[in-house]
Amino acid sequence: MKIKRVFALLLIMALGFSVVGCAKEEAADKTAKLEEKVVIYSTHGEDMLEIVATEFEKETGVKVEYINLKGELAERVNAEKNNPQADVMYGGASSVFMDLKAQQAFEPFAPTWGSKLDTLFKDSENYWFGTIKTPVVLFYNTEVVKPENLPQDWSDLGNEKYAGQLAFRNALSSSARVMYTALLQQYERKGALQEGWAFMKAMDKNTKQYFDSGSLMMQAIGRKEASISFSTLNDIIDNKTKNNLPIEIIDCASGSPVITDGIAVIKNAPHPEAAKAFVEFAGSAKIQSRLANDFNRMPTNPDAYADSPAWMREMTFKVMDVDWAALALKQSEWMQKWDTEIKDSVKDVKK
Amino acid sequence: MKLVPKICLLLVLGIFILFPAIRTLMVSFQTDLGVSFANYEYLFQTPGSLIAIKNTLYLGFLTVLTCGLIGTFLAFFVHYFDVPFKKTLDRVLMLPLVVPGLIIVFAFVQLYGESGLITKSIESIIGLDEPIYHFGGLKGILLVHAYTQYIYFYMNVSVAIKQLDRSVIEASKNLGASSLNVFMTIILPYIKPALISSSILTFMTGIGSFAAPNIIGGSYKVLTTQILLAKANMYMELAAAQVIVLSLFAISYLGIARHYEKKASFISAVRESTMEYVKINNPLVKWIMSFTAIFLLLMIILPIVTIVFLSFVKPGTWMIDIYPRAFSLENYIVILSKSRSFMPFANSIQMAVLAALAAIAVAVPTSYIMAKTESGTKPILEFLVMLPFAMPASAIAINMINGFSTTLLGTWILLPLAYFVSQVPLAVRSVTLSYERLKNEYGEASVNLGASSLQTFFKITFPLIAPGIWAGLLLVFIRSLGEYTISAFLYTASNRPISIAMVNSMFEFDIGLAMAYGALVLAITFIGASLIKNLQSLVE
Structure with a gap:
């Protein structure tokens, strides 16, 4: 019955495969300064995410992975709290951000554009900031x-x-x-x-x-x-x-x-530096006005209002x-x- | 030495199959007040939730009934009578086995939905202002189930019919038995085991179905959709309790059906003569049968053709019109040229390959122990590998979340692992069948003649069981490639699979792109399925 030895071999091979799968994932994480990639959990449409991601990649060289989790976003971030897999939560109503802040899911971070926002659109302790009015x-x-x-x-x-x-x-x-x-x-x-x-x-x-x-x-x-x-x-x-x-x-x-669609850095994010860079980038006047013009998303950053579509200023x-x-x-x-x-x-x- | 592989096997199965299920059971008793039955009380006492539970069972039984009637009718139609286009009919009737359920749901919406191509065509031909039927809810789900699941009955009953002894039927007819009598006393006992075993599979998929209730179910609440909502509302303990209830239904049905299956089965005399088909001479009946055959072919091919057809619809041109007008290759160009659009495709293939390899790596030794040995671990192994069979896909997904919430949740590996768990029973079945055909004497002869056991395995055993292994690999690959339910719960940024990309394209006004993904999956599954068919004919 030595045949079983062969089976053991096969099994070990299969397990080996899965281990290789894991190892590959983690290898990318361990570089200094801006990490190689950043993982975004979002509620925004994929065509919009793609533009923000592509622009960010162009500017920083950091690879962006994103998914649109829609109404399940909050649950995902909460469920992974003990072992976070994502770096940034991008999109979702301020109420959801408030709830998750209370659950200690976020890391405070103040982007430079944050000070320009009306207090209505941000957290007083810098845990989250609004980037879009919806x-x-x-x-x-x-x-x-x-x-x-x-x-x-x-x-x-x-x-x-x-x-x-x-x-x-x-x-x-x-x-x-x-x-x-x-x-x-x-x-x-x-x-x-x-x-x-x-x-x-x-x-x-x-x-x-x-x-x-x-x-x-x-x-x-x-x-x-x-x-x-x-x-x-x-x-x-x-x-x-x-x-x-x-x-x-x-x-x-x-x-x-x-709705104030917010953005926040996730606590214990696997790529914290890239996460902060992404938050800084996604809320900048440049990106906010780009999203205003291409996707009709109303900016929270007053600097972005100037070159936004006319209807945003006219519509009442x-x-x-x-x-x-x-x-x-x-x-x-x-x-x-x-x-x-x-x-x-x-x-x-x-x- | 003998023990090590066995322990490895038990460990792998224990960690990935049993442990997550037990975790879910534990989570389901967690409440704000400590350990209690409160979650179950809520499930069975809240009217809305009770409706979902009743609906689930009702849907399960109706699915069995509908598919049983359709599948059995088709099996007799094709394999008992002398129908035109028999070969084509048989081939086409097998198609739905390999088409992912999600793709069928989308095709049906585009065909029979309120603004569907067929609905609107009938409306304008007859000149009505209102649609003549409403697609959706229980009827819609049943239609999808009928399309995707009659196949279990069709396959099993067809096999039984082929073994029917025509001479017995002739004899009893000559002795004056009525057709009804013949059916009840001769044919029915013959096909009964086939009916019962098909009903098990159908019931399981019926109560565990997620794509259809989620996308077209509308007001029809079932447990699978409530699980996703409870999870989205962050009531994970409630979701766990719902999973336990759903799994209990599946396991109970399995137990009861197995009991009757044993009672009903009997060994029939081996019969070598080929079955003669019943000829039909009445021209009217003949005409009706041809018409039925053509109608069936159309019904089954139409959704598949629709997917391919709509995959050429030009992006952003088809929101108000009933029939699409502008066509292009753009959707395919986008998938093949934009790396982000291609990723889901690559992800799915990678994960499906991994799941298939892992499932086979477990299936080969397990099947060996199950088919060729009488060791004490046999019943434990059998229980472990067959456990996922009794768990609906959403249950497996929730189990994985509960089992690995602090370790693997959100990582790349969890989704292919879950595919592996859900498909292990299938792989084991496929390989076990090959082992059962393998005669022990071959191996013994080889060893007696001086070959090492390694040589024996690679030169004698492996070639003989290889077709079963390949078929198992391909089956798991195909079933994982377009998988939707488990994916919806477990996908993450690094492994977004093709089914999720399809659904998201639908959400984002890109029906053509969604259908192009669908058409690509269809193409791969068809190639895989024809490979399996060739492998099977190689065995026979």
Whole structure:
């Protein structure tokens, strides 16, 4: 039965493979000053990440690896806290950054452009900084909904007359997570959280479909499967101008939440120096205005405003008053409840 | 010396298969109040969560039923009757086995979705304003399952039918038995073991399915999607409890079905004569059968053709129109020329190769022990390698996270490791089959004639089991290449696989690019599948 010796050999070979796989990963990390690469966990679209990454590589020679984790970003960063694999968290609402700061997931770092920002857009202890302002806005297909039938405010979306007309993103979208919780917070502040959940249920009843993908949702609105939805303002403008969708925004009476998309260095990052360099780079006026012009992302850095697209200075809409710090504490609990008890509840019961 | 490889094997399987599962079990009892059943109480007491649990079971049983009916019907249609285009039909019917589920979901959305090519075509032909059906929810998921999973029934029942003894059927008919009688008393007992074993696979994939419920499920909540949401909401303990519930369902079904399978199986007399197909003389029936055959071929080929067709859609041109108008090679050029777009492709191939090598490295010794020895470790090994078979993909992913949260989570290796774990049973099966065909006498003769055991292995044993090894390698490679569920939980910046790149391209208004990735995966899997087929014919 010496045959088994051969099997042992095979096994050792296989294990060897996996060890080589690991070793290769770590070898790259051990250079001084700016490390060879930097790993970015993000909520931003890949075409935008690619531009920032390519520019950063050109300027520093540091290789950038990135992934768009969308609504799962916070969980990933938190889950890897004991053994961080990423260096920078790029994107995600300030509420998420506040929550993760409390979980001690970040390393404080003050980029040079940080001092120019309004205090609204940064952490007082330098744990995170905002690089993009992202309004989340209600919009409609102008060929389907007549102006007189438009909802005046978010609360109108629970009205029966919008049954089957709404199409939203599900809770794996980071902007949708902010939207649903921000709406609930409006009710909670009035001391009427129960009323808020009732409204969420009514709105859910009117919702034709929840989409896992922003493009499929926009496609559905473009093809008139549904007519009213919400999305980030840059997404709406992109689809209106690049894809020629007949859509317009609705200026809700209680306003639209404006997310501050943040950036932070992750604590115990494997490539700390490159991480700091990336933060310095991604928030610079040069990159902020590039993203403003190419991707309609509104800058937080006042220096970047000057050469931003005209609409950013002209467009006026009411801003929803959101208490981001309070939201940070409630987000997970509320979204879990929304997923299990609110979303699709009525439709399931009917079946 | 004999002990060392065995211990290595047990260690590898114990660390990567058993330990993570036990960790998940432990995590599922962690709550804010210490160790308790609170997570399970929440799962079974919250109405929304209870609905997801019920839906999961309901979906599992409906999938078995639907696929059972379709697969059995097709098996009889092709292998019992004298149908036109028999060979082509049989080949095409096997196609869905190698097409990744995620790709099918996307193809179905583009075909049968509310604005799908087929939906809109029917609408405009009949002149309706409303779609005549709604694709999505339970019906949509079932349609995808039917397409991807009838194959288990089809394959197993086809084999059983080929072994049917026609003379017995003729005899009983001559003795005056009705067709129904013949079916119930002769044919059904023959195919029953095939039906039961197919239902196991179908039930497992049915309750563990993630791509379909996640992308087209809409309001239909199932456990697999709730697991991802609980995880995104940072309720890892709840996700663990959901995984345990899901795995328990799978294991229970496996146990019950195995029990009935043993009862139903019997050894039939060996029969050398080839089965004659039942001829159909009625021209109307003949015409209907030809029509059905063509319709089936179209239904199965259409999604695959759609993927290839849409991969040529010019980027950014297809948001409002129903039919795409502008075509180009741009999507392929982007993948092949831009290193960032090519990376997912390279990553997936690298990880699939690694998973396949690791799975075979474990499968060769394990299968040997299982097929050729009666050692005490045999039952333990058997349990360990078959455990992943009873765990849905999302369960395996969550297990890996719980098992290696402070060591490997977020590193490159965790995802290929998880592919390896999920595919080990398949590799073991493939290799075990070769060992069972291998007669002990060959090896003994070789040793008696003075060859060393090393020589015996490489000159005698290896060539004989090689087809099984190659088939196992290719199968694991193919199944890992387009894998989506495990990838969605475990991918990281350094190993973003092709399935995730596909989904992200869909998210970012790049349907053509997503389909081009899909078409490339299809091309590779088809090449792999035809290699497997050749290897199998080599064995026979």
